[in-house]
Amino acid sequence: xxxxxxxKRKNANHPIxxxxxxSTTNLRLLLASNHRHLAIALIWCLSPxxxxxxxxxxxxxxxxxxxVVDQVGVxxxxxxxxxxxxxxxxxxxxxxxxxxxxREAFSRSESTESSGLASLLPPISLLSYxxxxxxxxxxxxxxxLGGAVVIETLLIFLLLRGHRARKRAQESLRLKxxxxxxxxxxxxxxxxxxxxxxxxxxxxxxxxxxxxxxxATRPLSFQQLSKFFTPESWKQLTAKVDxxxxxxxxxxxRLNALHSDGSSRSVIVRGEAVCVANRSIPQVRGTIQDVSxxxxxxxxxxxxxxxxxxIVASTMDAIIAVDDEQRIVEFNPAAENIFGCKSHEVMGSxxxxxxxxxxxxxxxxxxxxxxETKVTSRLMGGGLKPLSALRTxxxxxxxxxxxxxxxxxxxxxxxxxxxxxxxxxxAEEALRESEKRFRLMADSAPVLMWMSGHDGLVCDVNREWxxxxxxxxxxxxxxxxxxxxxxxxxxxxxxxxKYSFNAKQRFSTEYRLRRHDGHYRWILDNGVPRFREDGNFxxxxxxxxxxxxxxxxKASQAQLGARLMQAHEEERARIARELHDDxxxxxxxxxxxxxxxxxxxxxxxxxxERGQLHAFWQETSEIAxxxxxxxxxxxxxxxxxLGLSAAVRGLCQEFSKLNRIEVECIVRDLPSxxxxxxxxxxxRTAQESLRNVTKHSHAHFVKVELTSxxxxxxxxxxxxxVGFQYEQGKNGRGLGLVSMQERLKLVGGHFSxxxxxxxxxxxxxxxxxxxxxxRTA
Amino acid sequence: xxxxxxxxxxxxxxxxxHVSNLLRTDNxxxxxxxxxxxxxxxxxYERLRPDVIVLDISMDMLSGIDVAHHLRNEGCRAKxxxxxVHEDFDFLNAAMGAGGSAYVVKSRLSTDLIPAINxxxxxKLFVSPNLLYT
Numbered sequence: 001x002x003x004x005x006x007x008k009r010k011n012a013n014h015p016i017x018x019x020x021x022x023s024t025t026n027l028r029l030l031l032a033s034n035h036r037h038l039a040i041a042l043i044w045c046l047s048p049x050x051x052x053x054x055x056x057x058x059x060x061x062x063x064x065x066x067x068v069v070d071q072v073g074v075x076x077x078x079x080x081x082x083x084x085x086x087x088x089x090x091x092x093x094x095x096x097x098x099x100x101x102x103r104e105a106f107s108r109s110e111s112t113e114s115s116g117l118a119s120l121l122p123p124i125s126l127l128s129y130x131x132x133x134x135x136x137x138x139x140x141x142x143x144x145l146g147g148a149v150v151i152e153t154l155l156i157f158l159l160l161r162g163h164r165a166r167k168r169a170q171e172s173l174r175l176k177x178x179x180x181x182x183x184x185x186x187x188x189x190x191x192x193x194x195x196x197x198x199x200x201x202x203x204x205x206x207x208x209x210x211x212x213x214x215x216a217t218r219p220l221s222f223q224q225l226s227k228f229f230t231p232e233s234w235k236q237l238t239a240k241v242d243x244x245x246x247x248x249x250x251x252x253x254r255l256n257a258l259h260s261d262g263s264s265r266s267v268i269v270r271g272e273a274v275c276v277a278n279r280s281i282p283q284v285r286g287t288i289q290d291v292s293x294x295x296x297x298x299x300x301x302x303x304x305x306x307x308x309x310x311i312v313a314s315t316m317d318a319i320i321a322v323d324d325e326q327r328i329v330e331f332n333p334a335a336e337n338i339f340g341c342k343s344h345e346v347m348g349s350x351x352x353x354x355x356x357x358x359x360x361x362x363x364x365x366x367x368x369x370x371x372e373t374k375v376t377s378r379l380m381g382g383g384l385k386p387l388s389a390l391r392t393x394x395x396x397x398x399x400x401x402x403x404x405x406x407x408x409x410x411x412x413x414x415x416x417x418x419x420x421x422x423x424x425x426x427a428e429e430a431l432r433e434s435e436k437r438f439r440l441m442a443d444s445a446p447v448l449m450w451m452s453g454h455d456g457l458v459c460d461v462n463r464e465w466x467x468x469x470x471x472x473x474x475x476x477x478x479x480x481x482x483x484x485x486x487x488x489x490x491x492x493x494x495x496x497x498k499y500s501f502n503a504k505q506r507f508s509t510e511y512r513l514r515r516h517d518g519h520y521r522w523i524l525d526n527g528v529p530r531f532r533e534d535g536n537f538x539x540x541x542x543x544x545x546x547x548x549x550x551x552x553x554k555a556s557q558a559q560l561g562a563r564l565m566q567a568h569e570e571e572r573a574r575i576a577r578e579l580h581d582d583x584x585x586x587x588x589x590x591x592x593x594x595x596x597x598x599x600x601x602x603x604x605x606x607x608x609e610r611g612q613l614h615a616f617w618q619e620t621s622e623i624a625x626x627x628x629x630x631x632x633x634x635x636x637x638x639x640x641x642l643g644l645s646a647a648v649r650g651l652c653q654e655f656s657k658l659n660r661i662e663v664e665c666i667v668r669d670l671p672s673x674x675x676x677x678x679x680x681x682x683x684r685t686a687q688e689s690l691r692n693v694t695k696h697s698h699a700h701f702v703k704v705e706l707t708s709x710x711x712x713x714x715x716x717x718x719x720x721x722v723g724f725q726y727e728q729g730k731n732g733r734g735l736g737l738v739s740m741q742e743r744l745k746l747v748g749g750h751f752s753x754x755x756x757x758x759x760x761x762x763x764x765x766x767x768x769x770x771x772x773x774x775r776t777a
Numbered sequence: 778x779x780x781x782x783x784x785x786x787x788x789x790x791x792x793x794x795h796v797s798n799l800l801r802t803d804n805x806x807x808x809x810x811x812x813x814x815x816x817x818x819x820x821x822y823e824r825l826r827p828d829v830i831v832l833d834i835s836m837d838m839l840s841g842i843d844v845a846h847h848l849r850n851e852g853c854r855a856k857x858x859x860x861x862v863h864e865d866f867d868f869l870n871a872a873m874g875a876g877g878s879a880y881v882v883k884s885r886l887s888t889d890l891i892p893a894i895n896x897x898x899x900x901k902l903f904v905s906p907n908l909l910y911t
Contacts, residue, residue, distance in 0.1 A: 595888060
């Protein structure tokens with residue numbers, strides 16, 4: 001039934017009469033058959049349009065004039081061959097405005113046009129009322145062939161309904177596929193299907209991803225799948241697939257797949273054969289699930305379990321697991337050792353056998369109570385009172401135990417860890433005893449003792465210390481003790497202490513410590529590093545004695561020595577002066593008198609008397625000379641009048657001349673205003689050294705050096721003699737070396753002797769040129 | 778006759794007397810002072826203006842050598858003759874180094890002092906011979 005552009009419309013002047021009556025008969029026939037069709041269609045589709053079209057259709061001849069048609073704007077349909085009007089489509093609503101009517105009629109014909117299905121149905125007549133364009137409604141009944149439009153409309157509606165249903169189905173399918181793919185991705189499972197007849201393989205997206213293959217590539221044939229499996233795995237898989245095709249059995253294998261990046265994956269492969277209608281060879285479909293991660297976790301779990309088992313087996317602590325009824329379900333080797341029985345002997349028996357009777361009730365109660373709590377583990381016995389356990393031989397021993405609670409399934413499991421602490425308790429007891437003994441010893445010792453920890457802080461002092469300082473232990477601990485040390489001595493002491501502490505080496509030092517009466521006393525402190533049994537440094541222990549008296553005695557002894565020496569020197573100087581100033585002068589005068597007297601005999605012949613007087617004069621002069629030498633020896637007047645340089649030079653000359661030993665005397669850079677005490681002591685040292693050379697060394701050459709450098713004067717006397725062992729020399733040579741040492745100590749100097757048998761001797765004395773000893777101008 | 782003014786210094790009174798007498802018996806010398814210590818010499822020499830100063834070495838407080846050093850430092854032009862018991866070369870060196878013109882040992886006082894003073898006055902040096910030959 002052609003419409004649209006194909007519709008041939010008669011012009012507006014075409015009279016209704018020309019709608020030839022010849023075709024009326026045909027139309028009647030058509031309508032009759034179409035009526036049946038429409039009725040069937042209406043009933044079938046249950047369309048909402050049904051009431052509209054359910055009006056009775058009457059087979060009556062109707063004429064509709066062209067004007068009328070144009071005025072109401074109804075659609076006209078012509079027979080293509082006869083050009084007869086086949087139908088005028090006019091809805092039944094009289095109140096409908098012609099414009100609306102026309103629009104509706106055309107929109108219906110438009111949508112019908114595309115389907116083309118309307119042609120399958122013959123036209124049908126409609127009963128309607130017409131409303132003219134001038135507003136009048138005529139009661140004409142129009143027989144038309146509008147039935148086709150209704151049918152078409154219905155068909156369009158049905159088609160639309162079908163189309164929508166298909167769309168919904170497609171959408172639902174798409175969602176299902178998406179869900180399936182997501183599920184595969186999440187479960188790391190890929191699926192495949194293989195038609196052995198065509199070798200056609202279909203992979204799911206997840207399978208591409210799982211094997212690391214680009215989804216754009218064509219699925220590989222079944223044989224080509226082999227490159228994604230290890231040879232061994234592939235062999236197993238093909239065997240199972242063959243079996244499945246033959247017998248229809250499903251299969252499940254755990255295989256090693258190879259990812260395209262070369263890594264190995266552990267996979268579970270499942271599959272089955274599917275029989276398809278009218279196909280002799282079934283298709284095979286299957287899934288591949290990547291379980292590498294799970295495998296890894298399982299492996300870790302296994303390892304952890306093994307490790308745990310190893311720990312349980314090798315631990316020194318007894319581990320016993322008991323169930324709710326206190327029956328032993330686990331008993332490790334250490335437990336066998338500690339309790340003296342085998343694991344198989346105790347399995348299933350009550351743990352009470354290892355608990356002394358008096359504790360059993362309490363233990364049960366505790367275990368029960370512990371099971372009730374949500375706490376997973378705790379120390380047994382509260383860590384305060386020692387617990388006891390019972391060996392199979394009936395002996396009791398002290399233990400330390402902890403318990404933990406595990407729920408497996410519906411079962412409670414209590415893990416009890418037990419440690420035999422008898423050895424430790426014994427050691428602790430011994431240590432306590434030893435500490436007690438030490439404390440007693442320290443407190444009763446008449447010396448001051450202190451102890452510091454590895455942090456350097458004092459952690460203990462003995463009773464004597466507290467008695468001495470008159471302070472409490474709390475005042476002395478840490479760094480409190482430093483308050484008692486003399487402020488002038490503290491920095492030096494701390495330096496020594498810190499240095500020795502870091503070097504972990506013993507030290508001995510002196511300082512002043514305030515006694516309880518406020519007096520500072522000199523203390524000799526000997527510190528020794530302490531080490532633990534494992535060799536670790538633990539701190540220091542120090543022992544102090546009051547050396548004030550000793551120090552004073554030593555000082556007074558030194559003072560006495562100095563005074564003695566000084567008195568000695570003074571006495572010698574006095575005698576020397578006496579000899580020089582008095583006797584020598586008088587002798588000089590006597591000699592002069594004799595000489596003058598001799599001159600009175602100058603003339604005349606009393607040569608005899610004159611000769612005698614000359615002899616007297618000579619004798620007197622010689623005595624004067626000897627006296628002067630004696631005086632010089634007693635106290636070197638040169639030192640006083642000419643200074644140390646001249647005195648030492650003179651000494652060397654005199655020595656060389658007297659002993660016929662070559663002496664090299666080097667005197668350099670001596671200050672002119674050298675203190676007389678220093679001069680005298682250095683001179684005496686040189687004198688004593690030279691005396692030793694003549695007495696002991698058998699030297700041929702002596703070198704005397706007297707130099708001043710860097711604020712000190714240095715005297716060095718060295719010889720090429722036989723030398724001696726220093727210790728022997730010190731003991732065997734009387735006061736020689738000792739007195740030299742003492743002399744130098746008096747002026748704050750230092751004395752040293754180096755000698756070896758046959759290698760000569762070297763004596764060295766140094767004196768600092770401090771303000772105290774330098775003479776002020 | 779123009780007498781030379783001589784200033785004596787010795788801490789031994791007997792020696793001082795002896796030397797004074799010796800010089801007074803000689804008409805060529807005028808003893809302007811006889812002092813018993815070195816410090817007095819430094820105080821008096823400016824006032825007494827001696828031509829010759831006879832100095833003992835061994836004096837308390839200030840030795841003859843120290844006095845000579847001071848005199849020379851203060852620009853004193855008087856001749857200095859040392860008269861001492863020290864028959865020792867080191868003393869001789871020190872004395873002459875301090876500006877002495879003559880060095881006489883006391884045991885040869887009567888024979889050597891006058892020649893020594895005279896030598897000094899005529900700008901010559903004099904040393905007791907026994908010291909030179911030892």
